[in-house]
Amino acid sequence: MSNLSNFVLGAAVGSILGILYAPDKGEETRKKLMAEALVAKDKLAETAEEVKSQVSSTVSNQKHNLETQLESVMSNVSYKAEDVITTLERKLSELKEKNKHLQKNTVEDLEDKFNQTV
16 A cells, blocks of 8 residues: 555545544534545545556556567567578578589589499
């Protein structure tokens, strides 16, 4: 419970106790209690609005922070994915070159062996 809520609750309870112990007639006491109840109701409504506003603001801020963090993570993941793709493409190109050389060397070796046997 916030300090403001505690204060409002304490003020309402204090006012009611003060009225109940005051030396007034029953009708006067009931009128004072009704007036204090209305004041307490208004203060409670005001406090509820403040709490609602604070909660709304906090939720909005946290949502914004979460969206920002999510964008950062997604950007980082995207960068890493691009890096992995680039590395894989480079490795594939290297393997293709090695394959060309192996095929060329194999053909040359076969030709040499064929020429030696003929």
